[in-house]
Amino acid sequence: MKINGNPMRTLWLRPDGWSVEIIDQTRLPHALETVVLKTADDAAYAIQAMLVRGAPLIGVTAAYGVALAMRKNASDASLEEAIANLAAQRPTAVNLRWALEEMRKALGPLSAEDRVPAAYRHAGRIAEDDVEMCRMIGANGVPLIRELAHRKQGAPVNILTHCNAGWLACIDWGTATSPIYQAHDAGIPVHVFVDETRPRNQGASLTAFELGQHGVPHTLICDNAGGHYMQHGKVDLVITGTDRVAPNGDVANKIGTYLKALAAYDNHVPFFVAFPSSTIDWTISDGTEIPIEERDAREVLSVQGRDPAGRIVQMSIAPPGTPAGNPAFDVTPARLITGLITERGMCRATREGLLSIYPEREIISV
Numbered sequence: 001m002k003i004n005g006n007p008m009r010t011l012w013l014r015p016d017g018w019s020v021e022i023i024d025q026t027r028l029p030h031a032l033e034t035v036v037l038k039t040a041d042d043a044a045y046a047i048q049a050m051l052v053r054g055a056p057l058i059g060v061t062a063a064y065g066v067a068l069a070m071r072k073n074a075s076d077a078s079l080e081e082a083i084a085n086l087a088a089q090r091p092t093a094v095n096l097r098w099a100l101e102e103m104r105k106a107l108g109p110l111s112a113e114d115r116v117p118a119a120y121r122h123a124g125r126i127a128e129d130d131v132e133m134c135r136m137i138g139a140n141g142v143p144l145i146r147e148l149a150h151r152k153q154g155a156p157v158n159i160l161t162h163c164n165a166g167w168l169a170c171i172d173w174g175t176a177t178s179p180i181y182q183a184h185d186a187g188i189p190v191h192v193f194v195d196e197t198r199p200r201n202q203g204a205s206l207t208a209f210e211l212g213q214h215g216v217p218h219t220l221i222c223d224n225a226g227g228h229y230m231q232h233g234k235v236d237l238v239i240t241g242t243d244r245v246a247p248n249g250d251v252a253n254k255i256g257t258y259l260k261a262l263a264a265y266d267n268h269v270p271f272f273v274a275f276p277s278s279t280i281d282w283t284i285s286d287g288t289e290i291p292i293e294e295r296d297a298r299e300v301l302s303v304q305g306r307d308p309a310g311r312i313v314q315m316s317i318a319p320p321g322t323p324a325g326n327p328a329f330d331v332t333p334a335r336l337i338t339g340l341i342t343e344r345g346m347c348r349a350t351r352e353g354l355l356s357i358y359p360e361r362e363i364i365s366v
């Protein structure tokens with residue numbers, strides 16, 4: 001996708017062929033700054049401090065983190081240490097563990113001297129596969145939006161999304177946003193309600209930013225407004241991303257997604273979840289097994305913004321010493337989800353639905 005008209009991705013290999021450059025997402029939308037990762041610890045920090053965030057992107061960053069670790073020391077012990085450290089940074093998004101497992105499978109059998117080029121090759125493949133899967137999620141989701149536009153006789157289709165499941169959460173295209181971008185590019189009129197998404201405001205700072213850069217009409221709303229707009233017939237469709245999908249169709253996503261699903265259900269608004277197959281955790285049974293990350297209370301007790309002098313500042317919003325809870329994700333039960341959109345197509349949010357598009361999982365998931 002583009003920033004200021006220039007094609008950009010969230011992460012890329014630098015011309016030196018080994019160091020990795022990322023957009024520092026903690027500075028958006030106020031400043032477009034990049035950071036260079038030179039060690040596995042740099043990659044781990046970028047994931048933990050959310051310079052990169054979003055399930056697919058943290059998976060790719062972790063894969064490159066392994067490559068950086070191999071460059072320094074390609075022993076078995078170094079491989080295992082890097083994987084363990086990177087995996088520990090964020091617990092909910094399964095793409096992180098998935099990408100690290102892919103790296104282990106690819107590198108484990110190799111000699112130490114073959115590991116460095118192979119690590120970069122495999123990390124690059126994981127990144128390119130993510131781009132292609134996100135592109136296909138868009139292609140598979142467009143008919144849904146086209147159908148709604150047809151029913152609305154050309155009036156804009158109003159789509160609500162929560163958090164940022166755009167290209168900034170991936171390498172390119174995004175998950176929830178990919179059908180939106182592709183519908184917009186195909187001339188289908190769309191308008192997006194962007195939930196601000198407290199506490200870190202990924203909707204306000206990232207989704208609004210990237211939709212604006214692409215010229216997609218959108219309106220930023222506070223997290224509590226979605227139910228009201230649904231009640232008043234202003235929302236035709238909800239599409240969110242997810243950080244982990246259970247085989248029964250339950251999904252974990254940014255805190256607050258569950259409440260949007262309840263409001264959508266009560267108001268008969270279709271609620272879809274978009275994700276690549278790397279986000280499905282076939283090792284669990286249902287959403288109750290998904291670990292929910294508890295983050296620093298300071299994220300709730302403050303907000304980040306730009307002051308009149310243009311400085312990016314953090315401001316307290318509660319009395320000093322106020323206790324705060326900060327679960328970063330919640331689980332939306334499958335029964336509230338109208339359908340799932342993946343790179344293989346759309347399906348119902350059930351085990352049978354998922355197995356109908358991932359039939360190769362039948363044997364190991366019973």
Ligand code: MRU
Binds near residue numbers: 053055162164169175
């Ligand atoms: O905590 P984050 O910003 O990494 O969480 C990301 C999300 O929850 C997004 O909404 C997204 O849907 C999942 S990744 C495409």
